[in-house]
Amino acid sequence: MTEQPTPGPGFIDAASAALADPAAVAQRDMLARKTPLLRQQVVDEFGEFEALRRHVKRLRQHTLDNLDHYLRRFELEATHNGNRVHFAADSQEMNAIVLDICRQHGARRIAKGKSMVTEETELAAALQRERLEVVETDLGEYIVQLAGEKPAHIVGPARHKSIAQIRELFLAAHPLGERKLDKAEALVAEARQVMRDHFLNAEIGIIGANALIAENGYTMLVTNEGNGDLCANLPKVLIVCTTLDRLLPRGEDAAALQRLLARSATGQRQTCYTSFYSGPRREQESSGPLETHIVLLDNRRSEILASDYREMLQCIRCGACLNHCPIFAAAGGHAYGSVYPGPMGSVLAPLLDSLEAHSELPDACTACGRCEEVCPAAIPLPDLLRDLRHDKSREGIGPRGWRRGLRLHAWLAARPALYQSLSQFAIRSLNLLGRRRGVLRFLPFASGWTGARDFPSPQRGTFMAQYRKEQDRRES
């Protein structure tokens, strides 16, 4: 996240803009209704899903606690398998390593599979600046590449696009004459046709990895389209771009992850392709890459490991927290201004970049807790967001008025008697002001609320007053 010289609008402004487009809002609403149902169905029929979740959490915890051991074992095994293993401290270094490999092979065409890590480092843009032709081969990534956008979702990058919008992009990009292209099937068929040549002619394939298996040096790739596997098998050189925390001890641990990931990400029992790659083609093989590289990005992950936020490294990038977040559903992925949106992104973006650059993201939360409930890694996302808000306040980040307000609130909350009498006074005043209509059209310090809707005038006393009354009633 180092190559973002021009900061976009903040989350609040971007979210307001996103809410102004009714068609996009309707599409997000549809997805927010549909995707949780798909997950729920396969989770319910699994049986011991909670036990699976706990098992994988313990497993990942064990791996991170012994990361030194597993990382060195993976490096040894992957090298033994014939890979070249590279370490990259940051985005620039990962991009430079990949560019260097491309140059060594005189490559011009690159077939790239879906990888959030390469989104994080902005690899495609870095290669294109050096006049390399990079085609995103995952359909969703291809659509956002044509649109000149970033992915709006870590699993479904183009889910925010309608069929009509994708049709326009395809008509402009593919010189294939007149055609209808008014159905998803027709758009998929055209992408298949256009992409086939690219797969066959690319000199370099770039993919990500869902996990790295320490005991045998395999990298794991989970897809539905098969594009990642085409990138991994057809070009003469394969580069796997991933991060150094993606480790699992054994092959059977990948089996546990496989169960959890597919169900949490897309509501499938199993994706169409789950592949494991060990290295370059063996003797007597007539196909497969002749050379394979694995680039392991750190980009502050070893700092996160040392911090109170280390649980965030357990994230398996399934997107379940995005699919269940009311803020994500309302604002959409682009509003976050980070390649990682939603609850996981609101934690990760400040950690990978800086809290100053993403100061509004920890507040992009209603504290409903659904993200933690569905997170397959059981990451306490609402707690981590609250901790980031605490860091913000401690480091003096955010508008001064807001921070003063919070300090005042904290001061009052520590004085219950004063807090209760002021609440009582406020409730009485609001009752008085709204007694005619039952609602208030204007409230001091709350124009953000009353600008769009009326504020209902309080119907009864404060919570504490009602609580005391209830206690008295029970005692009598």
Added chain:
Amino acid sequence: MSHDSRKKSLARIRGLSSGLDAQTIAQELARLGAAPVAQPLDPDPIVCFMANVLRNQGSLALAADRREVVKAIGKYLYRHLRNNRLVAGNDPHLAALPWREGGVLPRFGEIENGEKAALSYAHWGIAETGATVLGSGKHNPPANQLLPEHHIVLLEFEGIIPDLEAFWRAEPLRRGERPRGISFIAGPSSTGDIEAQLVYGAHGPKAWHVILLGKAPPGALERARQLAGVPGDGDEAAL
């Protein structure tokens, strides 16, 4: 550059790791036990496998012997492509099939432009997921499973194993064999990237057909169809 970064990252991580020796780490890992598996659809792994293939939008055919395998392939090719052309990997299991008797003309090798159907031999099938497991190698060029419109997989009943862990415990891997690629294939290529609508034939095969060779337990296919909610269709359970 990469070497410096390696040293720095590993040094930082070393300082944060437990510092336990390899044996203690292995003992800790063993104490975590096994992961729960998905509730089986049926007590019989063969029925489970077949039901899951059908749930994964695959189609199935049963063949009691090798002659029937060729017949089933011929029938599938005629039904879907109205021809008898096929490319097959150089797997001895495929080369040994009595092709002439079934009237199918396979070309052995890697798929080329314009060829629509390819046949692979899978050593394993996973009952838990309905996936066929293919290892890449000289016998199985991966293009044959990724580029055709119709991917046909031959699997023997003995190759059906209960779950994903059983694959990783299988003998060849325990011996240290590491095929370049291992693919768990569970359905035709698909995408949900456009308005979350599921479309088949994204980049890879549009259809995935599994032929099971050997003696099927009586009533297994009917039971599998029932569990998957897929009606019967002669000797081929197709969606």
